[in-house]
Amino acid sequence: MYRICRLSLTVFALICLAVSLGHCAARKPANKPAPAKAAVVSVTPRVLTIVAGQPFEAVPSSGTHKLSLTLCPEEIGPATFTARSGKSLSGVSVVCGDLVGPGRITKQNVSVRLALGDDLMPSDAVSLDSTPRQFWVDVSVPRDTKAGVYKGAIAFFSGGKQFDATPIEVTVRPLRLIGSSKQYALYTTMGPSGEGSCALSGDAYSAFLRSAAALGFRGVAVCADPSRVGESLNACAGAGLVGMTPVLSFASKCPVPSVDDVKAIESARRAAGVSSAFYFCGCVDNQDIQAAQEKASILKRAGVQVAATVADDDSAQKLMPSVDGINYKVDSPYVQGLVNGGTNRTNKWEWYWWNARESVRANRINAGIGLWRSGLYGCMPMWMPSDAADHAESLDSVLCEALREGVNDTRYITTYMKALRELKDKKRASDKDYIASTEAYLSAFLAKPLDSVTPADLRGFRAKMAEFSAKLAARL
Incomplete structure (x- = not known):
């Protein structure tokens, strides 16, 4: 009896041990395979004829369909292509997906727009036929993006379904661009206090300022009644525009300032976190010299930096004793002398300006290597509507793309x-x-x-x- 009990107990113990081991083995996690890297499928257009080109150049009639560009982290860069179809298509949407490489550049960092002349329009309801339509692609490379090649596709949709695609490849350099050593401020009177076509709603003004910041500008001129300048400065700061800011509240055809007016604006500037400002006493020709000098005297008494925008060298010479800085027209003999190797600089703060609504090429050169050659502190391209029908509040333009590329040229230097x-x-x-x-x-x-x-x-x-x-x- 004792043996039977002992044997039974032994068998029971072995059974319990086996069950326990089996249960533990069942709970042991299985070895999971390493996650596969996202594959980028080779893309070839099947329906559309796609031809890639280079920004600011005419897109060829034939050639590769793959878009390629090389950028640094913290750089926005463009690419362009044309698309045409053998049959008429309407309501076509064009978007880019994520770009995959050593890391990922998400689709939120890639925009695709339709180019109509110099205007860049949304690409969400496009008509395609046998006539090539040009598209403009902007890729923004985030700061921490790893160097390497990133691949993806630009897709074409109709009726909610993708019907074609073309490849895009971005090479990210192992180099971080630093900010330009030049000062960039957009010279404009557009804003909530603007008159006529210069008047912008609060939301439109905020969008305008954000677009200017994305182009590489550090300041946008403010032009408002002294009691409302604080609102504009806060809007600038909200868009990240906290660099040197031109104040045009007392410029040409504006009222004569009082010392108290200026002190109130300075208090608002400091509260907004804007680093510095130049108070413009006029955008002058020879007929406005005396008024500009009188305004400059009051501004000096208020203890602020005073500047003038001039159209000719004669006006600059007459105002020189009254101001701290001069904003010259780019084609003035003084500026052109510096651009072409001259070294006879004044001891003033100096910038140059031009009408940035006229020429894509001029915008790239004047904001870029032309500015570097001049040796001036910076530039203030003028952005003003030409007439009531000119919707200058939108910076979605190849003209503005050229400004940004000029800024980036100086960032490389x-x-x-x-x-x-x-x-x-x-x-x-x-x-x-x-x-x-x-x-x-x-x-x-x-x-x-x-x-x-x-x-x-x-x-x-x-x-x-x-x-x-x-x-x-x-x-x-």
Whole structure:
């Protein structure tokens, strides 16, 4: 009896152990396969004829359908293409998906718009036929994006269904662009206090300011009654525009300021967090000199920085003793002398202006290498409606794309100059030859006649600046 009990207990214990081991084994997590990287399917247009081109150049009639561009983190860059269809299509929407590579550039960072002349319009209800329609693509590379090649597709939808696509490839450089060393402010009277076609609602003004900030501007001129300037400055700060801001409340055809008016605006500026301001006493020709001088005297008594926008060198000379800064017209002999190698600068703050609503090419050059060649502190492109039908409140324009690309041209130079300065500070003989070769390239490029510089030249120039910046930094 004792043996039977002992045997039964032994068998029972073994059964319990087996059940326990089986239960543990069942709870042990299975080895999960490593998640596969998102694959990018090869894309070839099947329905539409797609031809990729280069921004600011005529898109060819035939060629590759793949869009390719090279950017740095914290850079926005454009690409363009045309699309045509063998049969008429209406209500077509064109969008881009995520771009996948070492990381991901999400679709929220890619916009696709329809180009109609210089205007860039939404691409959500497009008609396509045998006539090529041009599209404009902007890719914004976030700051922490890893270097490498990112691939994706631009898709075409009709009736909610995708019917075609074309590939896009973005190469992200292993280089972070720093901000430009130049000052950029948009010179305009558009805003809630504007008159006629310059008047904007609060929402339209906020959108206008956000668009200006996305172009690389650090300030937008404010023009309002002194009691309302604070509202405009707060709106600027809300859009991230906290750099040097032109105040046009007392400019040409505006009332004479009082010291109390100016002090109230300065208090509002500091409260908004805007770093600095220049108070403009006039946008003048010879007939406005006396009024501008009187305003400048009052502004000086209020203890603020005073500037004037002038159309000719004679006006600049007459106002020079009264102001701290001059905003010259870009084609003035003084500015052109500097652009073409002159060095006879004044001791004033100096910028230049031009009508930024006229020429895509002028916008790119004047905001970019032309400004760098001049040696001036910055520029203030003028953005004003030409008439009541001119909807200048929208900055969705190839004209503005050119302004941004000019700003980015100077960002590439600024990034290079920083790396150059840091390496020079090492004072090593082994670095001298390479340093000299990079400086020689930059000097030779900037010496080219500006009217001969092409978009292709500028693409090559940026590539060289990026290469030099990376190699200079690697030698530190």
